Amino acid sequence: MTDSKKTAPSLSLGTLYGVGVGPGDPELITIKALRLLKSAPVVAFPAGVQGRKGRAQDIISPWLNPDQVQLALKFPYTEDRQILTEAWKVASEEVWLHLQKGRDVVFASEGDVSFYSTFTYLAQTLQQLHPEASIQATPGVCSPLAAAAVLGIPLTIQAQRLAILPALQSVAHLETALSWADVVVLLKVSSVYPQVWSVLDKHQLLDHSYAVENATKPDQVIYADLSKRPRLQLPYFSLLVIQVRP
Amino acid sequence: MTDSKKTAPSLSLGTLYGVGVGPGDPELITIKALRLLKSAPVVAFPAGVQGRKGRAQDIISPWLNPDQVQLALKFPYTEDRQILTEAWKVASEEVWLHLQKGRDVVFASEGDVSFYSTFTYLAQTLQQLHPEASIQATPGVCSPLAAAAVLGIPLTIQAQRLAILPALQSVAHLETALSWADVVVLLKVSSVYPQVWSVLDKHQLLDHSYAVENATKPDQVIYADLSKRPRLQLPYFSLLVIQVRP
Numbered sequence: 001m002t003d004s005k006k007t008a009p010s011l012s013l014g015t016l017y018g019v020g021v022g023p024g025d026p027e028l029i030t031i032k033a034l035r036l037l038k039s040a041p042v043v044a045f046p047a048g049v050q051g052r053k054g055r056a057q058d059i060i061s062p063w064l065n066p067d068q069v070q071l072a073l074k075f076p077y078t079e080d081r082q083i084l085t086e087a088w089k090v091a092s093e094e095v096w097l098h099l100q101k102g103r104d105v106v107f108a109s110e111g112d113v114s115f116y117s118t119f120t121y122l123a124q125t126l127q128q129l130h131p132e133a134s135i136q137a138t139p140g141v142c143s144p145l146a147a148a149a150v151l152g153i154p155l156t157i158q159a160q161r162l163a164i165l166p167a168l169q170s171v172a173h174l175e176t177a178l179s180w181a182d183v184v185v186l187l188k189v190s191s192v193y194p195q196v197w198s199v200l201d202k203h204q205l206l207d208h209s210y211a212v213e214n215a216t217k218p219d220q221v222i223y224a225d226l227s228k229r230p231r232l233q234l235p236y237f238s239l240l241v242i243q244v245r246p
Numbered sequence: 247m248t249d250s251k252k253t254a255p256s257l258s259l260g261t262l263y264g265v266g267v268g269p270g271d272p273e274l275i276t277i278k279a280l281r282l283l284k285s286a287p288v289v290a291f292p293a294g295v296q297g298r299k300g301r302a303q304d305i306i307s308p309w310l311n312p313d314q315v316q317l318a319l320k321f322p323y324t325e326d327r328q329i330l331t332e333a334w335k336v337a338s339e340e341v342w343l344h345l346q347k348g349r350d351v352v353f354a355s356e357g358d359v360s361f362y363s364t365f366t367y368l369a370q371t372l373q374q375l376h377p378e379a380s381i382q383a384t385p386g387v388c389s390p391l392a393a394a395a396v397l398g399i400p401l402t403i404q405a406q407r408l409a410i411l412p413a414l415q416s417v418a419h420l421e422t423a424l425s426w427a428d429v430v431v432l433l434k435v436s437s438v439y440p441q442v443w444s445v446l447d448k449h450q451l452l453d454h455s456y457a458v459e460n461a462t463k464p465d466q467v468i469y470a471d472l473s474k475r476p477r478l479q480l481p482y483f484s485l486l487v488i489q490v491r492p
Contacts, residue, residue, distance in 0.1 A: 022276065026277075027276065027277045027278035027281070028384075028385065029276060029277055030268065030274050030275060031272075031274070031276075031277065031280065032271065032274055034277065112401075113395065114394035114399070114400050114401040115402055116402050116403060116404070117400070117403075135398070137398060138395060139387045139391040139395040140387060141276065141385045141387055142391060145266070145358045145385040145386070145388060148360035148361075148385070149359065149360055149383040152383060154363070155361050156360075156361055156362050157362060157363075157366050158412075159411075159415040159416055160362075161409065161410070161411040161416065161419060161423070162409070162410040162411070163408070163410075163426070164402070164407070164409075165405075165408070166404075166406075170405055170407065173426070176426050177426065180409070180422050180423065181409070216385075
């Protein structure tokens with residue numbers, strides 16, 4: 001009810017809706033996202049790898065019906081800017097083919113649609129290639145909120161300062177975060193876990209640190225104290241919550 | 247489906263469910279929160295002030311039915327610790343009366359239930375007074391995610407660092423946040439807006455700063471550039487998104 005178009009849509013064009021579908025439990029999707037998802041003729045999502053379903057696809061599959069066109073868009077796991085840019089263009093043109101014919105496309109993004117989401121690249125590329133495209137975003141529950149809920153702890157209270165960072169490229173920033181924030185969330189921590197553990201050990205924060213794998217999914221795992229876990233083997237989509245000053 | 251009890255519940259006790267009901271648009275509640283809300287014999291929420299409905303109450307009112315007991319719990323707007331502690335105790339005992347009789351209570355919290363939420367105080371006080379109480383949290387969409395969606399911008403991408411802080415008591419921390427983070431979200435900014443504006447001006451960030459009032463509500467207001475707005479009169483629940491290094 002509070003939607004507003006970014007650009008005035010021409011009558012014959014469909015709209016691209018980016019919807020956050022939540023952290024994993026299919027019930028943690030919003031009513032609005034579900035309504036858009038069920039009513040769209042075309043549903044898009046990041047393609048899975050190695051023959052497996054993608055994560056967003058997995059979340060939404062209970063809600064889809066066989067009449068809907070399903071578009072698995074390829075977003076390669078690489079940091080090569082040229083490969084990525086090309087993939088975003090290809091995905092945008094696939095979406096555009098439908099929008100042009102007046103069909104709405106709903107793109108499902110795990111978690112929230114504005115929070116480290118593939119949707120950003122799709123939307124920005126589509127807007128560049130076809131400025132007349134109408135694009136709307138519907139927010140969803142992101143993983144740090146899901147992690148706090150399953151841990152049974154508050155993420156933040158009162159005047160607490162919260163820092164969120166993807167650990168993959170910025171272990172160096174962790175020290176600054178720990179000195180500034182009351183609560184720190186580290187995303188994508190798996191590849192740098194041993195270094196992160198050492199920093200937390202130095203600051204005597206291990207017993208105030210939590211690791212969560214696949215929050216709200218059937219394979220969810222929780223580690224509520226990292227003191228004796230210097231070498232956890234975490235999957236890619238794991239996060240740490242560190243209560244620096246509880 | 248991934249719920250787990252914090253304490254083994256005795257069979258005769260009801261459970262306190264804290265549910266985040268999203269930022270304002272009643273459609274931005276999750277399926278799970280709605281299911282819990284509709285099926286609970288008792289629905290609780292923070293009481294409104296001055297005869298008005300509370301904000302969570304406002305969001306959930308389209309979903310309630312007349313048979314449900316509605317508990318408006320008083321959480322005074324004060325920083326007096328003694329008054330607050332007493333209010334939390336009174337609220338917890340009101341909830342406990344129902345739990346004791348085997349009735350589930352769903353407490354609705356605007357936004358998310360772990361993110362600067364009144365639910366934390368209710369849950370912690372209840373747990374202290376009645377350790378046998380069973381408490382569960384269901385996450386919701388928090389306001390920064392809603393703000394990004396209605397602004398049509400990503401909140402964060404790639405390796406960006408995000409800092410979130412309530413401005414009310416910590417304007418002094420803003421400078422540090424600006425030096426550390428790529429994106430800064432300031433909550434509850436109304437009372438300190440002129441000082442915040444000066445800091446953003448000094449850092450030449452005003453044209454990369456957004457203010458959002460009541461995101462996703464009918465009275466939503468967006469300011470997409472703060473350069474010419476040194477004296478905005480914002481309501482209490484407004485937030486700023488600052489793209490420090492876009």
